[in-house]
Amino acid sequence: MKLYTPERTELIDISVIETHAEGLLIEGKIMGTLPMQALLTAPELRRALGLLSVRIVLKALGMLLLGR
Numbered sequence: 001m002k003l004y005t006p007e008r009t010e011l012i013d014i015s016v017i018e019t020h021a022e023g024l025l026i027e028g029k030i031m032g033t034l035p036m037q038a039l040l041t042a043p044e045l046r047r048a049l050g051l052l053s054v055r056i057v058l059k060a061l062g063m064l065l066l067g068r
Contacts, residue, residue, distance in 0.1 A: 012036075 003012040014028040023041040030036050040048075 001014045002010055003014070005011050010032055012028055012030055013032065014026055016025075016027040018025050018027075020039060023039055023045070026038045026040060028036055
């Protein structure tokens with residue numbers, strides 16, 4: 001999975017999401033070269049879900065179903 005800047009430059013390339021004793025371990029590269037590992041804990045996941053609105057969920061579902 002890749003995340004891009006608004007200018008469509010690759011920012012983060014996530015290659016692996018796996019379980020970890022303290023949450024989820026996310027591995028990838030930042031800007032194509034810098035290796036990174038990030039730990040997503042339960043409190044941070046709850047915070048992330050709190051950022052979602054109905055509009056954002058509907059947009060994400062539309063992207064998945066329509067391929068845009």
